[in-house]
Structures are given as structure tokens and as C-alpha cells.
Amino acid sequence: MTASDDSxxxxxxxxxxxxxxxxxxxxxxxxxxxxxxxxxxPKIIANGDVINDSARSVRVPVRMLEHYHFRLxxxxxxxxxxxGEAKPGDVLADGxxxxxxxxxxxxxxxxxxxxxxxxxxxDIVDWLWEEMQLPNLKARVGPSDDSDWVxxxxxxxxxxxxxxxxxxxxxxxxxxxxxxxxTFTDEDLRFRQLARRRQPAxxxxxxxxxxxxxxxxDRDRKLAKTFFFWVVQGLRREYRSLETVFVAHTTEAWxxxxxxxxxVTGTGGTVASTGLNKVREIIDARFNPARxxxxxxxxxxxxxxxxxxxxAQEALDDIATKACFSGYVEVASGLSRQLATETGRLFGDAAxxxxxxxxxxxxxxxxxxxxxxxxxxxxxxxxxxx
Amino acid sequence: MSEPITGPAGDWRSYVRNMEDLAARSGMKFDPVEFEAVxxxxxxxxxxxxxxxxxxxxSFGVRYIYQLIQRNMGNSRLFEVVFPxxxxxxxxxxxxxxxxxVLVTAHVLGHADFSRNNLLFRRCQAQVSEHIVEHxxxxxxxxxxxxxxxxxxxxxxALDAALALEQHIDIDQRLRRERYPEFLPDAKxxxxxxxxxxxxxxxxxxxxxxxxxxxxxxxxxxxxxDLLWFMAHYAPEMESWERDIFLAVREESFYFYPVFATxxxxxxxxxxxxxxxxxxxxxxxxxxxxxAIKCHSDVVRPMASDQQIALAVNPYxxxxxxxxxxxxxxxxxxxxxxxxxxxxxxxxxNHLTREMAxxxxxxxxxxxxxxxxxxxxxxxxxxxxxxLAPKYNFGAPNIAVSQLRNDGSLELEHDHVTDGxxxxxxxxRKVLEYIRRVWRRPVTLHTVDQAGAALALAAP
Numbered sequence: 001m002t003a004s005d006d007s008x009x010x011x012x013x014x015x016x017x018x019x020x021x022x023x024x025x026x027x028x029x030x031x032x033x034x035x036x037x038x039x040x041x042p043k044i045i046a047n048g049d050v051i052n053d054s055a056r057s058v059r060v061p062v063r064m065l066e067h068y069h070f071r072l073x074x075x076x077x078x079x080x081x082x083x084g085e086a087k088p089g090d091v092l093a094d095g096x097x098x099x100x101x102x103x104x105x106x107x108x109x110x111x112x113x114x115x116x117x118x119x120x121x122x123d124i125v126d127w128l129w130e131e132m133q134l135p136n137l138k139a140r141v142g143p144s145d146d147s148d149w150v151x152x153x154x155x156x157x158x159x160x161x162x163x164x165x166x167x168x169x170x171x172x173x174x175x176x177x178x179x180x181x182x183t184f185t186d187e188d189l190r191f192r193q194l195a196r197r198r199q200p201a202x203x204x205x206x207x208x209x210x211x212x213x214x215x216x217x218d219r220d221r222k223l224a225k226t227f228f229f230w231v232v233q234g235l236r237r238e239y240r241s242l243e244t245v246f247v248a249h250t251t252e253a254w255x256x257x258x259x260x261x262x263x264v265t266g267t268g269g270t271v272a273s274t275g276l277n278k279v280r281e282i283i284d285a286r287f288n289p290a291r292x293x294x295x296x297x298x299x300x301x302x303x304x305x306x307x308x309x310x311x312a313q314e315a316l317d318d319i320a321t322k323a324c325f326s327g328y329v330e331v332a333s334g335l336s337r338q339l340a341t342e343t344g345r346l347f348g349d350a351a352x353x354x355x356x357x358x359x360x361x362x363x364x365x366x367x368x369x370x371x372x373x374x375x376x377x378x379x380x381x382x383x384x385x386x
Numbered sequence: 387m388s389e390p391i392t393g394p395a396g397d398w399r400s401y402v403r404n405m406e407d408l409a410a411r412s413g414m415k416f417d418p419v420e421f422e423a424v425x426x427x428x429x430x431x432x433x434x435x436x437x438x439x440x441x442x443x444x445s446f447g448v449r450y451i452y453q454l455i456q457r458n459m460g461n462s463r464l465f466e467v468v469f470p471x472x473x474x475x476x477x478x479x480x481x482x483x484x485x486x487x488v489l490v491t492a493h494v495l496g497h498a499d500f501s502r503n504n505l506l507f508r509r510c511q512a513q514v515s516e517h518i519v520e521h522x523x524x525x526x527x528x529x530x531x532x533x534x535x536x537x538x539x540x541x542x543x544a545l546d547a548a549l550a551l552e553q554h555i556d557i558d559q560r561l562r563r564e565r566y567p568e569f570l571p572d573a574k575x576x577x578x579x580x581x582x583x584x585x586x587x588x589x590x591x592x593x594x595x596x597x598x599x600x601x602x603x604x605x606x607x608x609x610x611x612d613l614l615w616f617m618a619h620y621a622p623e624m625e626s627w628e629r630d631i632f633l634a635v636r637e638e639s640f641y642f643y644p645v646f647a648t649x650x651x652x653x654x655x656x657x658x659x660x661x662x663x664x665x666x667x668x669x670x671x672x673x674x675x676x677x678a679i680k681c682h683s684d685v686v687r688p689m690a691s692d693q694q695i696a697l698a699v700n701p702y703x704x705x706x707x708x709x710x711x712x713x714x715x716x717x718x719x720x721x722x723x724x725x726x727x728x729x730x731x732x733x734x735x736n737h738l739t740r741e742m743a744x745x746x747x748x749x750x751x752x753x754x755x756x757x758x759x760x761x762x763x764x765x766x767x768x769x770x771x772x773x774l775a776p777k778y779n780f781g782a783p784n785i786a787v788s789q790l791r792n793d794g795s796l797e798l799e800h801d802h803v804t805d806g807x808x809x810x811x812x813x814x815r816k817v818l819e820y821i822r823r824v825w826r827r828p829v830t831l832h833t834v835d836q837a838g839a840a841l842a843l844a845a846p
Contacts, residue, residue: 016424022454024447025443025446068550069553069745070551070554070783070817071810073807073810077752077754079753080772082698082699083695083747084696086695086749088749088764091759092759094756107798
């Protein structure tokens, strides 16, 4: 090869000009990092900061992976050999009190590069679905006046912009096989055709109902918000148009827009039936349960006034017949009472009556993951036989 | 001067023949070398993988990124990479100027002389064959095929384990080893004499038994340092393609060992020869000579030009200085014999004398964990050991298989007495996890903790 030509001359590119093994293995490393991040999904999900109104991705700091080898334990003190003008006893670097702890964090010797990995929220939701092995939810389908253009078949005539090059080349090749001329003719060209098709309605409306009475702390509300966020993400996956309705209640109930909803604080007692009745009202006024998939998620600390049991029960029963699914999440950052609360019992009774209802307790941010999983599996079960 | 001195690849090739002739006249003995100029990007990959074509693994991707960052910071530049063999393969960066390439050609011939004559190199090459470049490429192909057949995850699991253990070979054994004998050697054959017959007549059962029973030998019969070989041959549930991966990694390690264990000698030898050949090469135009010598002094300088003290030793500089001294005081013939017979351990201990150490300004320092660095008392043996410590046992802790139990579980023993301390617990657990995934039975490693108490680590 001594006399071989310089690489890069003419079209004789060598394989290493075209392919980088280093880059290939680097991509595999990246993939592994993603897998590792995926294993920590609950942590990412629990991170309340994830939820920005416009954010479609999450940034996660990660360290480069290390391929481990057996190594001797780091000695506290080590020896080395240097070169230069130095006499025994010379101190070349001063010890600093906090240097040790700095070094102990590891990876310093390797340059300790940190990467910021950007993960799409859609990907996370995909992973959640895979992780939970949920069957895709069945949507309630109704007739619709929606229609849409769908791609259907090919034709020899059409607008230039719809020319299907791949298909046209295939035609050319076919014809060449039969011994035709070697250049394109009009006969080869294929154009994509569109047809108008009616789309079945796949609409969903999700009611988020939050107890904002005096006993709900900021932390409780943040827990609820994080949970709500991932529920919306999960449902958006299934429905092309998802409407959201936000209801807050104390002893009264109000409807809010999303941005205000989480800012609301109230004082005073808790009467769940006011909220539930508000939801009922809105369903009756604006949504047709035959054509809409209705979901209700209710977050509360569980304290409901005793006298409200009967009205709340009645309201919930009515909603449960109209909704695909109702979920109750008890945020209990203080002591967890495991649903042994007034509201817990309310939903527990409904679930016992075979209604599509489920309850769950979240006591900290790690619990959000469990709750999301719990609800979607319960919901899938509720919808499964349908 | 009409001839361009620098510029991509210049026409250094025209000097290769002259340089080879000059080298042969100077008493160097080397196999032919094929030179190839390649882009910097490819040079970098060769440095990362250690071989021009090598098996895929994500850990190389990590090294690649570090190398890329280093290069972008302008810290390192590779002039050449050479692979011993017959023929040898030398890759030169096509970013080198003419002067650099002339220097590099001479340097490569120095390496070729070294690898052809050094006994450690010859022994390893005799086993690995003189075609490591081709072998590594065929390993890479074999592994790509395995990926196609068995899927990337399973192949990666095998490579995770095998490459994590790449330093754990036994260089004193042959590359191709027989399995252990299955039975213990027979007790000393009994002579069929008068006494024996009389004894047998007294207790026929016992006498007979002594002849018949053969004892199954324990596995391994002695602590086994070649973890890759042991796993490839004795893993209870590994599939044959997984064993092949272990053996492929092991073969490459046999190739890498002499490169690792003679680095100071080898780089020093090549540096000595490029300096000398360049001095004697009357066919090189004067300007190129000056440029090349400048480049030489950059390569063999002990520390960056703006520094007074370096906390590391440049092996090029150390090796170069030692060889110059040896050749000056004992002559070329003696130097060639040393080059043949030594590795870095013998070379440093025998030839880095007190005077040399002082002349080079080598000193030993103690680095405390709080960051303080203090120069230590002069002590030649201490200096040798501090220089060589990172090179023992391929730079890895001494770990050997102590027992393969009947249920297939694997017991590893760390020789903490030789190594002077225990092993890094976190990392070792991860390695045990890699091993566990292909061994598929329990794996335990015995070492000591910080206080010196026995510690058994198991794969989670």
C-alpha cells in the first residue's frame, strides 16, 4: 500500500471516510443512557418542575456511562513520579480542607463530562404505556360530521406535488424488465390520490376537580397538579381532541381556566357534593355522554363534611353512569390514612358497586408514578370488556 | 527551494525506501512495513480502539468522545500508529507535513525493529500470529454476525463482561491452552513386588481399591488468573458463540500485553532511532531536517514548554534518555541485547540508575487526599516502584478463580496481599453483575475492606 493513492482523490473514498465506528458506538452509548434514564422514570415524573405549560420535553442531566473494570480501592494517599526541578520536602500543591470531598465525587479524573439529555414528553408517555403494558384504551365512538382527507391509491394523472417518485421508479424498472425504453415516460408516473372520508368522533373531556379548602397545603396542590399533568398526557395519546374542564371547590364550586386553577386557594370547609354537582351540570350543559368520553379526576385530602355523604353519593352515582371513568386521588402529605376518610369511603362504595371508579393515595412525589399507573390500569380494566 | 516542505503528505513516500536502506545499514532488523496515510478522524479511531478494525462496543464510544474533546482542546495530536506484524501496518495522519512524515517513517522503523526482536513481542506474536490486524477485523465480523443472529442485547451482555475482564489473562500460559486434566494424576504407580503381593493377600479389598479409584481433580486445580480463558471453557451455561467472544477478546489482549509492558522501552527505542536516522539521512533537504528535529524535541520533551515541573513522566523522554545513555556507555551491541531481552520492569530497574534519575530530575511525590502534593525523599527503589506500580499485572488487580462449585457458582479471590489493599467495592459489584449475566449462576469475589477484614462481594 506504500504506493497507493491519497485517500479522498476521485470517487474512491475508503470505507473509513464513509463510516465512523466511534460515532456508531457513541450512539449506542447514548441509547444506553436513555435506557438508564427510563429506569428512573418515576423520579422524572415526580419532578414537579417538569410541568411547564409549553414544555414538550424534559431536560435531564446525566453523566457519561462508565464501563466498569476491577480496580483497586482508591488509596487515601497515593504516590507518583514527576520530573523537574524539585527538592525533597518541596510542597507542590497545598491541601485545601474541602478538596477531598470534591475529589470524592468521582469521575473527576476522566474529565467528568456532563450531558444534558432532552427527552420528549411524548416519549415518556410512550414508555409509561409500554412499562405498564396497558392495552390501548377503547374509545367511545360516535357518528360525526368530521371528515378528513385520507390517502388512497395511485393514479396516472395528478398534481405534480403528489408525484410518488418511489412508485414511479418502480414502474420504470418494471417496464425496463419487459424491454421498454430506458427513460421515464408519462406512462411511468404515479400520483397519490386523496379521498374524503368521514371520521368517527373520538372526543374526550376530562374534569379535574380539586379540593382547595383550607386543609389542602401548597404541597398537596402540587402533588395533585403533577398527577393531573401526567393524566392529561396519557389521555392525549388516545384522543385527538381532548377538552379539559377545571373545577375547584370548598363549600362552593367554581369552574376555572387552567392557569388560574392551580393558583386558587380557598378557606373553609369541604363539601364534595358541590363540586360533583358542578361537574354534573357542566356535563349536562355542554357534553353528550354518547359522543364524548368523559373522565373525572378528583384530588382531595379526604375530609368531607359528614352531612354531605348522601348528596355526594347521589352526585357521584350519576356521574359514574355517564363517565367512562372516575378516579379519586387522596393527597395526604401528612399522615396517610389509606382512604379511611369520608371521601375515600364515598369512592370506595362506588367501586364496590362495580362502577368504573378507582381510588389511590399519594403521600409524596414518588407516589405520583404509582397513581398514574394505578389509574390507567384500572381504567383499562373498566373499559376492557366493553 | 523549489520543493514544498510541508503540505498534505508532501512526497514523503519517496523517502521511505531511502530510510529503510539507511535503517538496514545501521543494523536494524525489521519486517516490511506498509505505510498508509489516513485522515485524522480515522487516526483518532485507531487510537480509541487500539486496532484499525475492532469489535463494536459502547465503551469505545465513550473513549471516542473523550478523545474528540481532547482533540478539540488541542491537547493531543497523533502522528502515527503502528501495528507489528509481517508485514507491519503503519498509519500516518495525512495532516502531517513532509518533515513530520519523514520523522514518523524513521520512528515507525524503530518500532518495527523493536517488535521484531523483543522476546516478549515475539512470544506473543508467535501465539497470536503476525496478522493481528486481520484477526481483529475477523473478530469484528464474527461479532456483527452474532448480533444479527442473537440480537444486540445478548451480544452486548457478553461483551460487557469480556471487555471488563480484558486485562485478566495469564500471559505466562499459552494462548491456546488445554482444559485441566479431569482426574488427579494417579498416585505413584505401585510396584508389583513381593511386599505388594503379600499386602494384597492380607486385605484384598483395600489393596484393590488403592489401584482403582481415580480422584476427580478440583476445578481449577490452582488459582486461575486467566479469567477470560476460564470463563470461556468452564462456564456452566454459556453458549458457544458467547465463549467465542471471550476468546476473541482474550486473543486481542495477548496482542496488547507486550505493547503495554514495553511502552517506555519501545517508544524510547523508536525515538532514539528516528533522531539518529534523521541525523544520518543526507537525502532529506536541510529545511525538512530542521523542522523534523523541532518536531522530535516536542515529542520527547519531559514537560510542556511553559512548565517547570511535571507531575507525570513522558515515556518517550524517559525511554529516549535511557537508551542514549546505554548506547553511549555500553555500545549498540549491548543495547540491542537489552532491547531483545527486557521489558519495562527489567529496563527501568536495571538502567534507571541514581545518576540517571538525578540527571533527568525525576522525583517521587506523595499526593494526599486533601490535595497536598509533597516531594518525597530520594529513594531509587521507591522511584522504580512508583513508576512501575501502574504497570503490574496489565494494570489490573490480581484476581483469580479459586473455585468452581458443584452448583456452578463461581468463587473469585482477590490477592490483596500482593496488591497491598482491597478493591473498589462499587465498581467491582458492577463487574460481578456483568459476569453474572453470562455466567448465569452466583458469582462471589473475596477481598478485604478498608480495615483489612475479609469481605465477600456478590453479584446483586
